[in-house]
Amino acid sequence: MSESTLVLGQLFNGISVASILLLAALGLALSFGLMRVINMAHGEMVMVGGYLSYMSIQAFGQGPGFFVGLVVAFICTALFGALMEATLIRRLYGRPLDTLLATWGVSLILQQAARSIFGPTGVEVTAPAWLSGSLALGGTALTGFAVPAVRLFIIVLAALVLGGMTLILSKTKLGLLVRAVHQNRAMAEALGANTRLVDLAVFSLGTGIAGLAGAALALMAPVTPTVGQSYIVYAFLVVIVGGLGSLTGTLFAALLVGIFSAVTQIFTSVSVADVLLLVSVIVFLQFRPRGIVFARSRALEET
Amino acid sequence: MWNKRIAYGLALIVLAAAPLYLAPYELSLLGRFLALAILALGISLIWGTAGMLSLGQGVFFALGGYALAMHLKLANADAGALPDFMQWSGLDKLPWWWEPFRSPVFAVAGVFILPGIVAALLAFLVFRRRVSGAYFAIITQALALAAATFVISQQQFTGGFNGLTGFGSVFGFSLTDQHTQLALYWITLGALALAYLATRLLLDSRFGTILLAIRDGENRVRFLGYNPLPFKVIAFAFAGVLAGLSGALVTLDLGVISPAMFGVVPSIEMVIWVAVGGRASLIGAVLGTLLVNFGKDWISSAFPDLWLYAMGAAFILVVTLAPTGIVGLAQRWRSIPMLRRPTPPALVE
Numbered sequence: 001m002s003e004s005t006l007v008l009g010q011l012f013n014g015i016s017v018a019s020i021l022l023l024a025a026l027g028l029a030l031s032f033g034l035m036r037v038i039n040m041a042h043g044e045m046v047m048v049g050g051y052l053s054y055m056s057i058q059a060f061g062q063g064p065g066f067f068v069g070l071v072v073a074f075i076c077t078a079l080f081g082a083l084m085e086a087t088l089i090r091r092l093y094g095r096p097l098d099t100l101l102a103t104w105g106v107s108l109i110l111q112q113a114a115r116s117i118f119g120p121t122g123v124e125v126t127a128p129a130w131l132s133g134s135l136a137l138g139g140t141a142l143t144g145f146a147v148p149a150v151r152l153f154i155i156v157l158a159a160l161v162l163g164g165m166t167l168i169l170s171k172t173k174l175g176l177l178v179r180a181v182h183q184n185r186a187m188a189e190a191l192g193a194n195t196r197l198v199d200l201a202v203f204s205l206g207t208g209i210a211g212l213a214g215a216a217l218a219l220m221a222p223v224t225p226t227v228g229q230s231y232i233v234y235a236f237l238v239v240i241v242g243g244l245g246s247l248t249g250t251l252f253a254a255l256l257v258g259i260f261s262a263v264t265q266i267f268t269s270v271s272v273a274d275v276l277l278l279v280s281v282i283v284f285l286q287f288r289p290r291g292i293v294f295a296r297s298r299a300l301e302e303t
Numbered sequence: 304m305w306n307k308r309i310a311y312g313l314a315l316i317v318l319a320a321a322p323l324y325l326a327p328y329e330l331s332l333l334g335r336f337l338a339l340a341i342l343a344l345g346i347s348l349i350w351g352t353a354g355m356l357s358l359g360q361g362v363f364f365a366l367g368g369y370a371l372a373m374h375l376k377l378a379n380a381d382a383g384a385l386p387d388f389m390q391w392s393g394l395d396k397l398p399w400w401w402e403p404f405r406s407p408v409f410a411v412a413g414v415f416i417l418p419g420i421v422a423a424l425l426a427f428l429v430f431r432r433r434v435s436g437a438y439f440a441i442i443t444q445a446l447a448l449a450a451a452t453f454v455i456s457q458q459q460f461t462g463g464f465n466g467l468t469g470f471g472s473v474f475g476f477s478l479t480d481q482h483t484q485l486a487l488y489w490i491t492l493g494a495l496a497l498a499y500l501a502t503r504l505l506l507d508s509r510f511g512t513i514l515l516a517i518r519d520g521e522n523r524v525r526f527l528g529y530n531p532l533p534f535k536v537i538a539f540a541f542a543g544v545l546a547g548l549s550g551a552l553v554t555l556d557l558g559v560i561s562p563a564m565f566g567v568v569p570s571i572e573m574v575i576w577v578a579v580g581g582r583a584s585l586i587g588a589v590l591g592t593l594l595v596n597f598g599k600d601w602i603s604s605a606f607p608d609l610w611l612y613a614m615g616a617a618f619i620l621v622v623t624l625a626p627t628g629i630v631g632l633a634q635r636w637r638s639i640p641m642l643r644r645p646t647p648p649a650l651v652e
Contacts, residue, residue, distance in 0.1 A: 038437050091623050096437045097356045098622045101578060104571060105618025112611035233448045233567070236441040271449075271456030278449045282428055282442065289432035 016151040018258025019158030023213035027206020033244035041107040043228025049073035049214025050223035077211025082204035114225040122224030243291025338552035343588040345542030351582035354518030359443030361565030363418035367547025368560035372467035374410030392459035422543025451566035466561025581628030
């Protein structure tokens, strides 16, 4: 393998990692931006999505089971998110650090439940035939550079979800309400928007997307009780770098973080890349403490 | 006020006499949990009083623990030989940054100075640009993650996943000797008492008042002409030093320091000790640490699978039902005078 294919390969890996991070971070960025809620159990939604995908492939066979899994994962995690919002998060409104601790409790319980039900080692999901190959780009300068179909699928999925979210936010009634609450919660409420319902919808949509990400991710790596933990910290870094509640910011931040880790891994080990990533985020905050995209505000105290 | 002092004095005497009425196993548990309580005092200071939630206190704990453990590894290696794990990984020369830890003075000073410097630097860089609240919590969590993966990956230098262990003796005293264990217990208790006093003095001074003001309205403090930055940096560094001391004592107690003791999960567990006890109360931090850790020891030996459920439930219940912890509950009942605090802790962030 030549030098350029190695770099290109890592670049492609970076983009595919970025699309996973994007799927995981979208819900976080939305609920953090809108409600100032830090959902530490978000990673466990990824895990639940993975197990649901595994179960539906067991139940319906590989071809249809995979698609059923995507749908089931989205719906179930969205419902779980709604339940969490209505019973727990709602009580902690205005105390972001407390939502962090309480949702961490939820995540511990979900992890232990997964361990009790599926065992600690994790389950494998085999990709359907049409996703298990890879696309080779022969004949050009890129000979020997093969693109795994699964990774391509995840990139397409992330692009579709991002497009869908953009459409929802800019074209629908719900999107209008979300933008209104985001800009000025008190005023939106005064004008008759049911902010509680908006919060519920946004939170549950975010967890649903995380579940969808988990169902897709199951194709690439075994689903374990701690799979969510391994993504959540990076997803949060994406939210910090991207800025609050902005889809564009989140997209760029996910690309930055994903490609940064993949490219630094060419020169160093995974663990050194982790340290470099953290250092770079802290350096980045020296220049843009509020992320790539942020809303200007004249509020005195912001949390 | 005097009631309270007498109560604390009595508690100290009861604890100091613990070797008379506790079995060696329980005594070693108590000693370890008292050492952890030193770290909890720091969390109570930065989170309960100053409003900075750190999910990475384990990193400072580890800095203190490793500083001492490195010295012990060097002191207990055969003359001229490398520590055992370095030989196993095929290293033939001691890394340069291990060299100064040969000196016991440097190692003991490092227990305090290393975590203090790292904590101050992190706090300065982050708070300088007014990044705070949840952002800060997430950055400290990323720090815990990066530190743990880094230490695990550099096995030939750090002992990797197994950490540093097999010390043998400390400054000439055998660690397995009963008298050393006993002395270690009293040293731990003394360190906790001193750490409590120092934190108490800090809180009762003007410094503590300004920290409280920063928690409740950082911009308002700015309007009054104060720069919150040095206050936050000093408080965070102080908590880092306490965590380092705690790490060194626990390393001696357990005879091991490893990434399993300071990564993301143990670091956030430290926060729940303080939350259970009462985040804005120092005595609450100590009580919470003892309660949660004895609870963990009991539950995880009797019903191993239940521990994470219990822990998850503790997080949820404390935050939703008793955000001021057991001290807050006790205050509400007003029946236990020694637990009363002059100003009720506010919760608004």
